[in-house]
Amino acid sequence: MDTDSLRLFVAAADALNISAAGRRLGLAPAMASARLAKLERELGAELLHRTTRKVSLSEEGLAFLPYAREILAQAEAGRAALGQDAAAPGGTLRFTAPSSYAQLHIMPLLPAFHAAFPKITLDLRLSDARFDLIEGSFDLALRSAPLQDSSLRGRRLADDRRVLCAAPGYLAAHGTPQAPEELDGHAFLAWADSAPRRLRHAGGQTATLDPARMICRTIFDDGASQRAATVAGAGISINSLWSVAHEIAAGRLVQILPDWRLDDASVLWLMYPRSNVLTPKVRVFMDFLIERLGD
Numbered sequence: 001m002d003t004d005s006l007r008l009f010v011a012a013a014d015a016l017n018i019s020a021a022g023r024r025l026g027l028a029p030a031m032a033s034a035r036l037a038k039l040e041r042e043l044g045a046e047l048l049h050r051t052t053r054k055v056s057l058s059e060e061g062l063a064f065l066p067y068a069r070e071i072l073a074q075a076e077a078g079r080a081a082l083g084q085d086a087a088a089p090g091g092t093l094r095f096t097a098p099s100s101y102a103q104l105h106i107m108p109l110l111p112a113f114h115a116a117f118p119k120i121t122l123d124l125r126l127s128d129a130r131f132d133l134i135e136g137s138f139d140l141a142l143r144s145a146p147l148q149d150s151s152l153r154g155r156r157l158a159d160d161r162r163v164l165c166a167a168p169g170y171l172a173a174h175g176t177p178q179a180p181e182e183l184d185g186h187a188f189l190a191w192a193d194s195a196p197r198r199l200r201h202a203g204g205q206t207a208t209l210d211p212a213r214m215i216c217r218t219i220f221d222d223g224a225s226q227r228a229a230t231v232a233g234a235g236i237s238i239n240s241l242w243s244v245a246h247e248i249a250a251g252r253l254v255q256i257l258p259d260w261r262l263d264d265a266s267v268l269w270l271m272y273p274r275s276n277v278l279t280p281k282v283r284v285f286m287d288f289l290i291e292r293l294g295d
Contacts, residue, residue, distance in 0.1 A: 089280035090119030100223030162262035180207035187235030
């Protein structure tokens, strides 16, 4: 099978439109359909369901798509190793990141990245709910966690310090905790994971933050919404410092127990599947983010 046919299939799978995929690659609709049909005959499987109204991936197409992307990535890496296209990385880069982080820190950098690498198209999936890198066929993902999955590799972007904070109005009405045990009974803006969390003092002492001893009436799956509710005075929340630094500096939020931090060793990682070749487009995007956002 030739890489041009695979590139057409991947484009059609992304757009769910064979004609649009063909135009993107300089092919007439009839030629694009014929080339995809030839690829399906070679593979002995229908990759795309076609009707007069829409195109959709078949089960076989969904299973084959990650391998098609990998073959194209390998070919791109091979050309780069021979010095071909080394000066101008190109192609579509599928990247997933937490929406709350991307809005604050990555979106403002897009004009500079596109100016530096005009041949790269960023296909972004931004959500605080995590996508599976391998099943989702992503080239790269931003994650805040210890790097434990053996199927992934990563480069460290920055520390992800977590802090407790609340709005001045909330603290004026309910009091400011001076020790971890004084958190009991306060309103807490929680994530779905409400397991007890260990706190560590700058001097080395440890304590436990237990949401079960607090009042949890609101549970979030989105960091930006949690930050907005905290600013509005709905309660105390745990936030990444990168998410609330501006609000703390402006006085809209107050850091509680400033000598304590969440003891979870969280780090911002740029992760990619271990099986993937680190292609030029991925490498330059990682270098770009680390240069501008790293510690």
